[in-house]
Amino acid sequence: MRLPLRFTLLQRSITMDYKSMEMRMVYAHTLNELIEANPNVLCLEADLSKASGTNPVVCDKHPKNFINAGVAEANMISIAAGLANEGKIPFCATFSCFASRRVYDQATISVAYANNNVKIVGTAPGITQGPNGGTHMDFLDLAIMRAMPNMHVYSPCDPFELHAMMKYMAAAVQPTYMQLVRSKVTALFDETYVFDPQKSVRLRQGGDVTIVATGYMTQFAVKAADELLKEGIGADILHFPSVKPFDVDGLVASAKKTGAVVSVENQEIIGGLGGAVCETLSEHHPVKVRRLGIPDKFGEVATENYLFDKHGFGVKHIVEAVRSLVRAKK
Amino acid sequence: MSATAPGGFARDEYDELAKKFRFVITDMICGAGSGHIGGALSLVEILITLYYRIMNVRPEEPRWADRDRLVLSKGHAGPVLYVTLAEKGYFPKEWLPTLNLDGTRLPSHVDQVRTPGIDMTAGSLGQGLSCACGLALSGKLDGKGHRVFCIVGDGESDEGQVWEAAMFASHYKLDNLVAICDYNKLQIDGTTHQVMGLEPLADKWKAFGWEVFETDGHDWDALFTTINGAVAVTGKPSMIIAHTIKGKGNRLVEGKVGSHNIKIPDGKTWEEYLEGCGCRYDLPYCRGV
Numbered sequence: 123m124r125l126p127l128r129f130t131l132l133q134r135s136i137t138m139d140y141k142s143m144e145m146r147m148v149y150a151h152t153l154n155e156l157i158e159a160n161p162n163v164l165c166l167e168a169d170l171s172k173a174s175g176t177n178p179v180v181c182d183k184h185p186k187n188f189i190n191a192g193v194a195e196a197n198m199i200s201i202a203a204g205l206a207n208e209g210k211i212p213f214c215a216t217f218s219c220f221a222s223r224r225v226y227d228q229a230t231i232s233v234a235y236a237n238n239n240v241k242i243v244g245t246a247p248g249i250t251q252g253p254n255g256g257t258h259m260d261f262l263d264l265a266i267m268r269a270m271p272n273m274h275v276y277s278p279c280d281p282f283e284l285h286a287m288m289k290y291m292a293a294a295v296q297p298t299y300m301q302l303v304r305s306k307v308t309a310l311f312d313e314t315y316v317f318d319p320q321k322s323v324r325l326r327q328g329g330d331v332t333i334v335a336t337g338y339m340t341q342f343a344v345k346a347a348d349e350l351l352k353e354g355i356g357a358d359i360l361h362f363p364s365v366k367p368f369d370v371d372g373l374v375a376s377a378k379k380t381g382a383v384v385s386v387e388n389q390e391i392i393g394g395l396g397g398a399v400c401e402t403l404s405e406h407h408p409v410k411v412r413r414l415g416i417p418d419k420f421g422e423v424a425t426e427n428y429l430f431d432k433h434g435f436g437v438k439h440i441v442e443a444v445r446s447l448v449r450a451k452k
Numbered sequence: 453m454s455a456t457a458p459g460g461f462a463r464d465e466y467d468e469l470a471k472k473f474r475f476v477i478t479d480m481i482c483g484a485g486s487g488h489i490g491g492a493l494s495l496v497e498i499l500i501t502l503y504y505r506i507m508n509v510r511p512e513e514p515r516w517a518d519r520d521r522l523v524l525s526k527g528h529a530g531p532v533l534y535v536t537l538a539e540k541g542y543f544p545k546e547w548l549p550t551l552n553l554d555g556t557r558l559p560s561h562v563d564q565v566r567t568p569g570i571d572m573t574a575g576s577l578g579q580g581l582s583c584a585c586g587l588a589l590s591g592k593l594d595g596k597g598h599r600v601f602c603i604v605g606d607g608e609s610d611e612g613q614v615w616e617a618a619m620f621a622s623h624y625k626l627d628n629l630v631a632i633c634d635y636n637k638l639q640i641d642g643t644t645h646q647v648m649g650l651e652p653l654a655d656k657w658k659a660f661g662w663e664v665f666e667t668d669g670h671d672w673d674a675l676f677t678t679i680n681g682a683v684a685v686t687g688k689p690s691m692i693i694a695h696t697i698k699g700k701g702n703r704l705v706e707g708k709v710g711s712h713n714i715k716i717p718d719g720k721t722w723e724e725y726l727e728g729c730g731c732r733y734d735l736p737y738c739r740g741v
Contacts, residue, residue, distance in 0.1 A: 186593065197616035200579040204586015207564070207572060227576050232583055236564055236573035
C-alpha cells in the first residue's frame with residue numbers, strides 16, 4: 123500500500139525526532155536510514171541487540187541486514203572483517219568493555235592491520251554501565267583504540283552528532299571505533315550539524331581557560347562553563363567528537379589564548395582524551411593541564427553521581443579545577 | 453604410473469611441481485635466516501590442488517569479484533602460498549627470495565595489504581575461520597556462486613574462536629565454505645596429543661553441524677575427490693581433515709617436533725637444508741643455489 127505523501131512525511135518527522143530519543147534509539151534508527159540508502163550496511167550484534175536498540179528497530183525492518191553472532195564478540199569482529207573485505211559496511215555493537223578489551227586482538231589484526239572497513243561500536247562506556255558495575259565498566263576503550271594504527275576513534279556528545287557521525291562512518295572507508303552512551307543526553311546541536319573528524323567544536327568562548335571534553339562529558343563541561351561565567355571566568359569549551367584523528371591546531375590555538383587547559387572524560391585519564399591533550403600540548407605549546415576522569419582505578423556498582431564524586435569529574439569538580447587553575451595563573 | 457588422470461591432470465608433472473615448491477620454500481626460509489618451514493611444507497599438495505585444479509581465480513586480476521577465496525588462517529605458512537601465487541602469476545617470482553627481508557612484500561604471516569592474491573590477513577591464530585565466515589556470508593547475502601576455502605592449523609584449533617566460528621558457520625548454513633584442517637599432529641611445544649588433544653576431531657566438527665571428510669593430505673587423487681565432494685555439500689559447511697606430515701619432503705625436518713620454525717644456522721647450513729629436499733633446481737630466483 124502506498125501511503126499519502128503527507129503521512130509518510132509525518133512518519134519521517136516522528137522517526138527523526140532525535141532530540142527526544144535515547145542515544146541507542148538514534149543509533150538504531152540511523153542504521154535503518156543507512157541501510158535504506160545503501161543495502162551494504164549491516165548491523166552485527168553479539169546477543170545485546172536489545173541493549174543497543176537495534177532489536178526490534180533494525181531486525182524487524184531489515185532482517186537480512188541484521189546478523190546476530192551470539193555471545194562471541196571476537197568472532198563477530200573477525201566475521202565483520204570478512205564482510206568488510208567483500209565491500210560490506212558492518213556496524214558491530216556490544217558493550218564497550220567487550221568491544222575494546224575483549225576483542226583487542228581481532229580489532230588489531232582482522233580489522234586495523236588488514237585495514238578492513240569495520241565500524242566497532244562500544245555501548246555504555248565508562249560509568250554509564252550502571253548496575254552491571256565494575257566488571258562491565260570500561261574506562262580504557264578510548265586509550266586502547268587510540269593507540270591502534272589505522273583506527274579512527276569517535277565519541278559523540280548528542281543525538282544529532284551521533285546521527286551525523288554514523289552517516290560519515292558509513293561513507294568513509296576506514297576502520298572506526300565509536301563510543302555510544304545508550305541513554306538520553308542533552309542535545310547541544312541540531313539537524314544542521316555536520317561532523318568533521320579533523321575538527322573540534324567550540325561550544326563556548328572564553329579567554330581564561332580551555333575546557334576540553336568528549337562524548338557524554340561535553341554536556342557537563344558546558345554546564346560547568348555556564349556556572350563559571352556567573353563568577354566572571356570565561357571558558358573556551360572545545361568538544362572533540364574525534365579523539366583520533368585529533369585536532370591539534372584547534373587545541374593549541376585555544377591553549378595559546380587561555381594558557382590553561384582542563385580535560386574531562388568518562389574514561390581513565392591515562393591514554394584517552396587527557397593523554398591526547400597532554401601529548402599534544404607538551405609537544406606544541408606547554409601549559410598547565412588538569413585531567414579529570416577516572417584516575418587509574420577500576421569501576422564498581424554505583425550511581426553515576428556517586429562515581430562523579432568519588433573520582434572527581436562531575437560538573438562541580440570541573441568548576442573547582444578551573445577555579446584553582448585560573449587562580450594559579452595569576 | 454599413468455601420466456594423466458581426469459581433467460588433464462598430469463601426476464608426474466604435479467609431483468615435480470610439488471618437489472620444486474618444497475625446494476623453493478626451503479630456499480626462501482634459509483634466505484630469510486629463519487622461518488616456519490614445517491607447516492608450509494605440509495600444505496604443498498593441498499595448495500597445488502586448490503589453485504591448479506579446484507579454485508576459479510584470475511591471477512592477473514587478484515581481486516576479481518567472482519573468484520573463489522582462500523583464507524590461510526594458519527598465516528605463518530605464508531611461504532607455501534607465496535610460491536603457489538608466484539607460480540600462478542600473481543606477482544613476479546623474483547619477489548620470493550625477499551621473504552621477511554627489509555621492505556619485502558612477502559611477510560612471514562600473510563597480509564592482504566602487502567601481497568597480491570592474499571584474500572585475508574592472518575597470523576594471530578584463530579581469526580581466519582571467522583573471517584572466512586564473513587566472506588562466505590557476504591557471498592550468500594549477495595547471491596554469489598563463488599566458494600570460500602579456509603585452511604586451519606591443528607594447533608590453531610586450540611583457539612576458542614575457531615569453535616565460535618564453527619558454530620556460526622553451521623547456524624548460518626554457510627555451504628559455500630570449505631575448511632581444511634592441516635592435521636600434521638605437531639605444534640610448537642610437541643605433538644598435538646601432548647600439548648592439547650584434539651581427538652575425536654572429526655566428531656567435534658560433526659557435533660558442530662559440519663559435514664566432515666577425512667583424507668590423505670599428500671595424495672593428489674584423494675585430495676581432489678574429497679575437496680570436490682566437500683564443495684558439493686549443501687545446507688551446511690564442510691570440514692576436510694587432511695592428514696599430513698609436518699615438514700613433508702625435507703628429511704631434515706619431516707615429521708619432527710621442532711620443525712615448526714627453523715633458524716639458520718642451527719648447526720646446519722643453508723646448503724644442508726637444500727640437500728634435505730633430495731633434489732636440486734637451478735632456478736634464477738633461488739639464492740642458495
